[in-house]
Amino acid sequence: MYKCLVCAWTGLEENPIKDLFSFEVCGCCGCQYGYDIKNLRDVITYREGWLLNSAPWFDNEINLEKQENNRPEKWSIEKAKARIKDHLSSMKFKINDKKDIY
Numbered sequence: 001m002y003k004c005l006v007c008a009w010t011g012l013e014e015n016p017i018k019d020l021f022s023f024e025v026c027g028c029c030g031c032q033y034g035y036d037i038k039n040l041r042d043v044i045t046y047r048e049g050w051l052l053n054s055a056p057w058f059d060n061e062i063n064l065e066k067q068e069n070n071r072p073e074k075w076s077i078e079k080a081k082a083r084i085k086d087h088l089s090s091m092k093f094k095i096n097d098k099k100d101i102y
Ligand SMILES: [Zn+2]
Pocket: 004, 005, 006, 007, 008, 009, 026, 027, 028, 029, 030, 031
């Protein structure tokens, strides 16, 4: 599982920015890599828009095989912000690591 650069959810099936974009849609924030997200500016812009919209959980289908990655109980913008804050430094590291594609 891989972490979303926008929302820090760890439910992505593929590395979103390995060699090419995965084109996977994040189940938490709903961004699509390679479409919504093509560079670091897109990560920041999409995240700001998502938070301005109260950080809605994108995919509300329950997936029993990946239950730990489903929408957490009482999901809220506060939880979204806390998750992003907790992981921002590691996300920056990952982005710097892949700066050639940005
Ligand atoms: Zn996301």
